[in-house]
Amino acid sequence: MDDILVIKDLTFKYKDNPIFENFNLTIKKGTWTTIIGPNGSGKSTLIKIIVGLLKSDSYILVDNVLKSNNNIKQIQKMIGVIFEHPDSTFVAETVMDEMAFALENLEMGKLEIQKKVKEVAGYLNIISLLEKNPYQLSGGQKQLVALASILVLEPKILILDEAINRIDYLERENILKILYKLNKEKGITIINITHDIEESLYGDDVILLDKGKIVLKGNKELVFQEEKVFNAIGIDIPFMAELSLKLMYYNLVDEMIFDMDEMVNKLWI
Amino acid sequence: MDIKFNKVSFIYNEKTPLEKEVLKDLNFEIKKNQISAIVGKSGSGKTTIIEMITSLIMPTSGNIKIDNCYIEKNSKIVNINELRFKVGLIFEFPEEQFFNSTVQKEVEFGLKTFNYKIDEMSKRVSDALKMVGLDDSYLSRNPHTLSSGEKRKVAIASILVFNPQVIIFDEPTVGLDSNSKRNLMRLIKMLKNKYNKTIIIVTQDVDFLHKIVDYVYILEDGKVILEGDKYTVFSEVETLLKHGITVPKLVEFSHKVLKEKNIKMGYRDEINDLIKDIYRYAK
Numbered sequence: 074m075d076d077i078l079v080i081k082d083l084t085f086k087y088k089d090n091p092i093f094e095n096f097n098l099t100i101k102k103g104t105w106t107t108i109i110g111p112n113g114s115g116k117s118t119l120i121k122i123i124v125g126l127l128k129s130d131s132y133i134l135v136d137n138v139l140k141s142n143n144n145i146k147q148i149q150k151m152i153g154v155i156f157e158h159p160d161s162t163f164v165a166e167t168v169m170d171e172m173a174f175a176l177e178n179l180e181m182g183k184l185e186i187q188k189k190v191k192e193v194a195g196y197l198n199i200i201s202l203l204e205k206n207p208y209q210l211s212g213g214q215k216q217l218v219a220l221a222s223i224l225v226l227e228p229k230i231l232i233l234d235e236a237i238n239r240i241d242y243l244e245r246e247n248i249l250k251i252l253y254k255l256n257k258e259k260g261i262t263i264i265n266i267t268h269d270i271e272e273s274l275y276g277d278d279v280i281l282l283d284k285g286k287i288v289l290k291g292n293k294e295l296v297f298q299e300e301k302v303f304n305a306i307g308i309d310i311p312f313m314a315e316l317s318l319k320l321m322y323y324n325l326v327d328e329m330i331f332d333m334d335e336m337v338n339k340l341w342i
Numbered sequence: 343m344d345i346k347f348n349k350v351s352f353i354y355n356e357k358t359p360l361e362k363e364v365l366k367d368l369n370f371e372i373k374k375n376q377i378s379a380i381v382g383k384s385g386s387g388k389t390t391i392i393e394m395i396t397s398l399i400m401p402t403s404g405n406i407k408i409d410n411c412y413i414e415k416n417s418k419i420v421n422i423n424e425l426r427f428k429v430g431l432i433f434e435f436p437e438e439q440f441f442n443s444t445v446q447k448e449v450e451f452g453l454k455t456f457n458y459k460i461d462e463m464s465k466r467v468s469d470a471l472k473m474v475g476l477d478d479s480y481l482s483r484n485p486h487t488l489s490s491g492e493k494r495k496v497a498i499a500s501i502l503v504f505n506p507q508v509i510i511f512d513e514p515t516v517g518l519d520s521n522s523k524r525n526l527m528r529l530i531k532m533l534k535n536k537y538n539k540t541i542i543i544v545t546q547d548v549d550f551l552h553k554i555v556d557y558v559y560i561l562e563d564g565k566v567i568l569e570g571d572k573y574t575v576f577s578e579v580e581t582l583l584k585h586g587i588t589v590p591k592l593v594e595f596s597h598k599v600l601k602e603k604n605i606k607m608g609y610r611d612e613i614n615d616l617i618k619d620i621y622r623y624a625k
Contacts, residue, residue, distance in 0.1 A: 111522075235517065242586065312591035
């Protein structure tokens, strides 16, 4: 599998406060990576550097394009970011116009824009919202509109920065399922930065970040075996991972099982 | 200090095209010296309720009785100020409202409005910081340079400085890592057990709630549809899920075992107790 994001020897500091020193990271194309870590571990800073919101001259390669001062727009087109407060990014009075905004800036034709907007709205099941004002939607609907406005640009990487932590449980589940579909069907690489470690179970890989350093990185089945490392920096592992480890200790199961139904059926055949 | 809602209704944008009734004839009572939780989906009326308890908005009809204060449509301002010393509200992401250059200035800011003497203010600030586990070395520090957990503690101290009897937390765990959540949990328990505070938590984080709450109200469309101690409420798994409210993972697992395997395990607060049950009942 090819690498879609490569960061080498990244060094960054806020005034005298070093955040990253010789930091390296590789993300494979088409994967879903969850980045987790304590407050202040550098998660959000990392994203801002990748998309050029914070300046850095370090080596950042996005889908074989080396980031430089001259190609920030090209990099930003490849990476869509959904932030915690979608309201702050809305510019239009209807969802339809909101989704069309970036395409208009790319001088795409009107018919082509309409076709693209309807195609993405259909995929996300938000056709009924197209005429509504984005500010009057629920938290989950707003994040779907933010996602739709990014998907029309066909990004290769989708980054969520604490994007779904303030919305209702059912809406959150809905968005996670849509992201799963996007990842599997369209091959979009997903990087989810979150404090809710349960969200990591939708993905493949987990990165545990602390004080600007990668403490653990790998497939979730392997990473969550290292419960002591998580505990040492005060981060819980997902409920099903904790349950699996304890049941493995008592020889009641012999592997990590993240699905509750599967676990119940394994324990009571 | 009990809080009693008596036939409370609230209409946003009354007599305009955007008129919306959020609460209708709501009756319920929050008991003193307990940790109570109000749980519900967006738009269920949670925020309206806590804004009313803090008299930020007044009921369209009915009243809320807190101690000897009544909050009703035409409450007098003197009464409201008295109430604001009794009830403190800690908003979601309270640290986003910091605007002072030191922790001392930030915590004492509210008191200044009420013309406290400097000596008394200093003592109150120091005591409030102590309650949240921060010593006097924090007084001169810039609140913006603190860690997220510390910032939240300073924000809580800014409310505790008034020594309110009732403390309301609006989505207190959003944006906090596991360690900061555990610290917050300890702080809330201490506020109840050591300082006899009445705590009201509005949250969707049921796994957090499950570990500390005494009494739970489930709210939907401005009505309390279910209430009781946490064991009573969280045992109603089907009802909660039907109304779009998640249940604690421990409860969800036991419920699945009951539903799919017809095996009734106990209601457990800790994962180790669940493991013991599984060991006992599995295979």
